[in-house]
Amino acid sequence: MKHPLRLSHQTDQPSEPGQASSRRAFLATAAQVAGAVTVPTVVSARALGLEPGTPAASERLTLGVIGFGPRCKYVLTEMLKFPDVQAVAVADIQKRCRREGKQFIDQTYGNTDCTTTGDLRELLARDDIDCVIVATGDRWHGKAAMMAAEAGKDVYCEKPCGLTIDICGQIEETMRRTGRIFQAGTQRRSVPNFQQAVELVHAGKLGQLQELHASVYTPVLNNDWLPAQPTPDPEEIDWNLWLGPCPWRPYNSEYVIKRRWRGYFDFESGAKLLDWGAHTVDLCQWAGKYDDTGPVEFTPSDKNIICRYADGVKLVLDFLEDPFKDRGPRWNTKLGTCPVKFIGSEGMVSTGDEGDIDITPESLRAELGEGYKRIRGTDAALHARNFFDCVKSRQQPVCNPAIMRRSHVVSHAAALSWILGRTLGFDPATETFTSNGKPDAEANGLKKRPEREFWG
Secondary structure, eight states, X not given: OOXXXXXGGGXXXXXXXXXXXXXXHSOOOHHXXXXXXOOOSOOOHHHHTOSTTOOOGGGSEEEEEESOSHHHHHHHHHHTTOTTEEEEEEEOSBHHHHHHHHHHHHHHHTSSOOEXXXXXXXXXXXXXXXXXXXXXXXXXXXXXXXXXXXXTOEEEEOSSOOSSHXXXXXXXHHXXXXXXXXXXXXXXXXXXXXXXXXXXXXXXXXXXXXXXXEEEEOOOOOOOOOOOOOOOOTTTBOHHHXXXXXXXXXXXXXXXXXXXTTTOXXXXXXXXHHHHHHHHXXXXXHHTTOTTOOOSEEEEOSSEEEEEOTTSOEEEXXXXXXXXXXXXXXXXXXXXXXXXXXXXTTEEEEXXXXXXXXXXXXXXXXXXXXXXXXXXXXXXXXXXXXXXXXXXXXXXXXXXXXXXXXXXXXXXXXXXXXXXXXXXXXXXXXXXXXXXXXXOHHHHTTSSOOOOOOOO
């Protein structure tokens, strides 16, 4: 069944008010912004490297924060434990989030040094910032990451990194051209139980690989737009910048404050499928050694999307109606969120965020060794450490742009097959869709979206 898209430009709605004048009133250029930058003059003992065990300033990486919310705080908590990393600035379109981000960072360091801005260009214009974490909503991830790279910053980007297939490709190309280090925030590649499950597959312990199973949210397209409310003062919430490249919509506080933007095609990647799919599909790609390719066919149903690789192996994206309570008959509930399952001719292994590993036959458990370390799959400490180490060494991190692109494209292609309600052929080398052996204009037309001009 086809799931029709009702996009903002296809609905009756108020037109975008006064954009020409509001854009002119905004900071006109990055150069002007750079001239307005202020850097704290009070420097803490830790910033000076005077505390025992703290690297000198010349040896530390300075970090800028783009988008401060619950997930950012969770990851930043781990990042700020590293003595060779120092967060120095927060950019967010919400005044409340800027204030909370500064308070969190200042409390960590015991000073008041962290600066704030409502315009990420101001943060990116600073030459004293080495790298950034991008933790905005989906709609901004790719654009902010590419802007940061163009400004000479290395990037840790929360997933989903690209809103479309096209943007995922743009990210990889931008990072290659600028020579910046990029780590996708798909941290489960750095978590031991997922690593060990993949190693069992790579070592041939399961026999001939047959199926890879990735748990994903049941896809949804929420087209019931919330009623228009008065647009707030841009100093409190800059609605124009919140929307960014997305089509214009009238403001409603629940999109922003309660984060009810999920499930709206204009704002999100892949009909919610990439919320978990960015992680679980990535793990399946890794397990099957498909990091440089992808499936050639996608077939949707009301329970799953079956993706077939050229060698015959199936990647099954299993829909979970309530991923936090009901894993369904296909999943062992003790595994936790984001479970994956790898099935071979001689065995099966499955694992999830709780850190436990289920193995069939049980004799394979000896392959895990004794006392393997259990870390929650949401823990980003090891993944963040890999990023910062690569910033220093200039080697590629575990979830580099090429790997991100391949795994994200698989999820995007699967989502488009569900949206269109039909089987799609796909060429992973050219990232083009086919139907009955011929180019599929409708599917290929959804690989990118028009972007709104929101800066003058």
